[in-house]
Amino acid sequence: xxxxxxxxxxxxxxxxxxxxxxxxxxxxxxxxxxxxxxxxxxxxxxxxxxxxxxxxxxxxxxxxxxxxxxxxxxxxxxxxxxxxxxxxxxxxxxxxxxxxxxxxxxxxxxxxxxxxxxxxxxxxxxxxxxxxxxxxxxxxxxxxxxxxxxxxxxxxxxxxxxxxxxxxxxxxxxxxxxxxxxxxxxxxxxxxxxxxxxxxxxxxxxxxxxxxx
Ligand code: PRP
Numbered sequence: 001x002x003x004x005x006x007x008x009x010x011x012x013x014x015x016x017x018x019x020x021x022x023x024x025x026x027x028x029x030x031x032x033x034x035x036x037x038x039x040x041x042x043x044x045x046x047x048x049x050x051x052x053x054x055x056x057x058x059x060x061x062x063x064x065x066x067x068x069x070x071x072x073x074x075x076x077x078x079x080x081x082x083x084x085x086x087x088x089x090x091x092x093x094x095x096x097x098x099x100x101x102x103x104x105x106x107x108x109x110x111x112x113x114x115x116x117x118x119x120x121x122x123x124x125x126x127x128x129x130x131x132x133x134x135x136x137x138x139x140x141x142x143x144x145x146x147x148x149x150x151x152x153x154x155x156x157x158x159x160x161x162x163x164x165x166x167x168x169x170x171x172x173x174x175x176x177x178x179x180x181x182x183x184x185x186x187x188x189x190x191x192x193x194x195x196x197x198x199x200x201x202x203x204x205x206x207x208x209x210x211x212x213x
Pocket of ligand 1: 140141142143144158159160161162163164
């Protein structure tokens with residue numbers, strides 16, 4: 001029988017995601033001892049874990065090659081897509097923020113501001129709502145460099161502890177949205193494999209209810 005595939009985001013959310021499944025009673029030893037393998041079984045079940053980059057988790061779930069996924073709301077907001085977002089898993093908490101060099105009035109002056117971001121779509125919709133015309137430059141990582149190097153007036157990025165901003169002379173100007181890990185489900189899978197997926201969702205919901213902060 002075809003396994004139920006769960007795509008987990010590699011990196012920051014990975015450990016929390018594995019812990020969640022372990023707390024639910026699943027044997028995640030293969031995932032913990034993965035080496036360089038990217039698809040790992042959960043022993044004694046029909047579940048398989050797929051380890052992927054955040055945006056690819058959305059792509060795999062949207063296209064139905066993975067049935068479920070754990071991915072940050074930041075990625076969902078940036079990439080969009082058609083799937084069910086069924087639960088806020090409560091970990092990977094951070095926020096989207098507009099940040100700029102400390103002590104500088106970001107909104108001062110009339111020239112068009114330049115914003116650097118990995119999250120071009122999120123940044124665009126934030127400034128569009130403000131009716132503010134900005135130039136957005138796509139940066140792939142360590143976005144904090146852009147204003148320091150003089151490429152941009154500010155950045156739109158995720159802020160968790162605020163350390164990266166602080167240590168690079170930047171500060172939050174405004175918070176755009178709160179972010180955390182979400183459980184997503186392929187629309188067809190939920191219909192066609194309801195008998196297998198629904199008990200898992202019920203189990204996760206129950207766990208989240210009991211373990212609310
Ligand atoms: C993220 C984000 C910030 C940093 C924020 O980057 O882009 O740079 O974390 O965390 P903090 O508020 O706790 O300092 P990440 O580490 O994912 O790497 P990247 O910049 O290369 O994408």
